[in-house]
Amino acid sequence: MARAAITVIGAGPAGLAAAVCAAECGRRVVLVDENPLPGGQIWRAKKNLPAIETEPWRRRAQAAGVEWRTGCQAAQATPERLWLESAGEAETLAWEQLILATGARELLLPFPGWTLPNCCGAGGLQALVKAGLAIAGQRVVVAGSGPLTLAVAAYLQQQGARVLLVAEQAAPMQAAAAALLLFSSPARVRQAWRMRDALRGVEIQAGCWVEAAEGAERLQRVRLRRGRRRWSLECDYLACGFGLRPNSELGQLLGCALNAEAGLQVDRWQQTSVARIWCAGDASGVAGVEAALLAGQIAGYAAAGRQDLAAAFIARRDRQQRASRRLLRRLALRQELRRLAADDTWFCRCEDVPIGEAQAYASWREAKLQTRCGMGACQGRICGAAGRFLWGWEAAGVRPPIVPVRVGTLALTETGEAQ
Amino acid sequence: MPEELRIRVNGRELAVAAGTSVAAALLNAGIRGMRRSRTGEPRGPVCGMGACMECRITVDGRAQLRACQLRCREGMEIEC
Ligand SMILES: Cc1cc2nc3c(=O)[nH]c(=O)nc-3n(C[C@H](O)[C@H](O)[C@H](O)COP(=O)(O)OP(=O)(O)OC[C@H]3O[C@@H](n4cnc5c(N)ncnc54)[C@H](O)[C@@H]3O)c2cc1C
Ligand code: FES
DSSP states (O other): OOOOOEEEEOOSHHHHHHHHHHHHTTOOEEEEESSSSSOTTTTOOBTTBOOGGGHHHHHHHHHTTOEEEETOEEEEEOSSEEEEEETTEEEEEEOSEEEEOOOEEEOOOOOTTTTSTTEEOHHHHHHHHHTTOOOTTOEEEEEESSHHHHHHHHHHHHTTOEEEEEEEOSOHHHHHHHHHHTTSSHHHHHHHHHHHHHTTTOOEEESEEEEEEEOSSSOOEEEEEETTEEEEEEOSEEEEEOOEEEOOHHHHHTTOOBOTTSSBOOOTTOBOSSTTEEEOGGGGSOOHHHHHHHHHHHHHHHHTTOHHHHGGGHHHHHHHHHHHHHHHHHTOOOGGGGGOSOTTSEEETTTTEEHHHHTTSSSHHHHHHHHOTTOSTTTTTTHHHHHHHHHOOOOOOOOSSSSOOOHHHHHHOSSOOOO | OOOEEEEEETTEEEEEETTOBHHHHHHHTTOOOOEEOTTSOEEOOSSSSSSSOTTEEEETTEEEEEGGGOBOOTTOEEEO
8 A cells, every 4th residue: 555645734833844754754744834934823924034943844744755835725625635725826735644743823812802903912912923924122011821922022132122021920929930930841941041131121010911991993002000009101003912822723623622721722743633634732732942842743644654653752752741841830811800801891803793792692603693792703712712812612623725716716616514 | 224115005115124013014004994894893913823813804805814814925815
């Protein structure tokens, strides 16, 4: 029997590592990513310049003959085929074995004014700057939670932004404990140290969060809260994210089971609950770059049938995942964040459904049927995760395609389910 | 020196550095609202990575493309 080709979705650390390992075992590997250059989130290219960390992986991938399909988004999947979209052009790709390394996106939570232009996610603003947004001299408030907000603040400051404040919602003791955990490995110490240098002179407040964004047609100021203290800060951009949530849509379409974090459930070889499908990196639970690289290598070797090679990475992967979980537990989101939005604050940004309307329903499914929330262009990527945090809504089933696709792509779908 | 290219935004010509995304180019030109929401509010990029769909614009007559996931190309015509 001919050995199956392996298709990897996502060229972040996990996907790169998986593609390289599978290809080095002699498998034919196709690596798909919607970005023009590989690297994923943490190693996102700066304009046309790939991040230096991707280079060793890129070289190994090239040497092993990995086929690149960059600028292609996987919009729909069936047990045999993937539908790829690139800037309006569509095509299908048959797959035999699939490794999903689709990473994570930011959790964005509604508060009054969160839909104003220039209110961005934390990683969101960083991504825009890497894509050429001129940030030098701009006044930025970074807020939300997690190690990402600090990394983003450090990056923006290095790019010449004036970071006025980093507001971490976790209480000072929790944030301090999390900061200590940042020093739990040599790589983390180096990263934390570089961040500390860049953040010299930047005000960092724990137990502090944004209550509202204000402005006419665009963000002009944010209202902040810390304990009983409330104040306003004039700024040009808000970079606000509340941690990361796995991109599990493709796997869900293919019937893969979810774990407690709403990531794709995997076994020790990174195999999902569905035969021929593996998952690695943040898509199976957010655990950071080191864990993503280790899990990617395991998935790549395991998919190629080389468990003997994969086994060497398991203990280290487990250690990294435990370390990340310990850190993230410290930064649990506070209750107050559930009550920031007013009744007329938009909950679903695509369909302009206010919180007051959405919260009347017991489940996402019901709210979708009654209010159209989650039925718009983002297919519930933003409000679905918010509803899960705000009201404990279950992740509703995903309907194909996972992103709105062009007529050309739809003509290729056979299910007839897409509108 | 970064290579420069030209795009047109609502009929106005803009010079942008090669490699710049359409979303970044529009923000740099002071265009913060890239689409109007159902109730008519201006909306701009949020996630920067293709997930939120707030940055949708029309490029060369093709509507609903995400400005954050597209690189500027010489001669691109953008409407927003
Ligand atoms: C916005 C953002 C910024 C971050 N910044 C930092 C940082 O500065 N420092 C830090 O330590 N950590 C950062 N992280 C966390 C870090 O990226 C992860 O912990 C780690 O890199 C995960 O790697 P991964 O390979 O699992 O996923 P990712 O690096 O997220 O890569 C996933 C890739 O899959 C692609 N993809 C997803 N779905 C599809 C699809 N349907 N079709 C085609 N391609 C698809 C994406 O375009 C992406 O390139 C960031 C995360 C996010 C979401
Ligand atoms: S900014 Fe979110 S999709 Fe473009």
